[in-house]
Amino acid sequence: MPTDLPTERPVRKTGSLELDPTGEGIAIDETARLIASNKVEGTAVYDREGKHLGAVHNFMVDKVTGQVAYAVLAFGGFLGLGENHHPLPWKALTYSTELGGYVVDIDPGNLAGAPSHGPGEDAFADPNYRGKIEDYYGVRAPTL
Numbered sequence: 497m498p499t500d501l502p503t504e505r506p507v508r509k510t511g512s513l514e515l516d517p518t519g520e521g522i523a524i525d526e527t528a529r530l531i532a533s534n535k536v537e538g539t540a541v542y543d544r545e546g547k548h549l550g551a552v553h554n555f556m557v558d559k560v561t562g563q564v565a566y567a568v569l570a571f572g573g574f575l576g577l578g579e580n581h582h583p584l585p586w587k588a589l590t591y592s593t594e595l596g597g598y599v600v601d602i603d604p605g606n607l608a609g610a611p612s613h614g615p616g617e618d619a620f621a622d623p624n625y626r627g628k629i630e631d632y633y634g635v636r637a638p639t640l
Contacts, residue, residue: 533555536552539598540596541569541598541599542598543599547604549569549600549607550570551569551570552567552569553568555586556568563586565585566585566586567584567589568583579615581615581617583629584600584602584629588600588601588602609632610632611628
């Protein structure tokens with residue numbers, strides 16, 4: 497799946513807070529490689545055949561490492577009614593510039609048995625929920 501993203505170039509010493517003197521300032525919305533969190537929310541999600549499955553509801557960031565651990569995908573329902581949220585390990589998503597959204601290599605039928613929760617439910621309050629997600633998808637989210 498093509499990503500067609502530019503390669504990064506070193507602009508400063510690692511660990512330095514110095515800005516790129518040739519840059520246009522600090523991006524707050526989107527660049528060729530970076531995207532603001534509010535633009536990720538609502539991005540379409542497709543299966544491997546390109547069929548629209550749902551959209552990114554939000555994503556969960558590890559407070560300590562700063563890495564994105566899960567994308568919470570919204571599937572089903574109409575205008576938010578009957579919608580289910582399915583957290584998937586972030587590494588399970590691949591961005592497709594061709595589709596303008598994320599692709600997951602999962603059969604839509606398999607989502608029925610996947611860990612999920614309804615809008616407003618705090619499923620992560622259950623300390624075993626993260627393990628259920630990782631066991632189901634066979635992908636480990638970043639940890640300390």
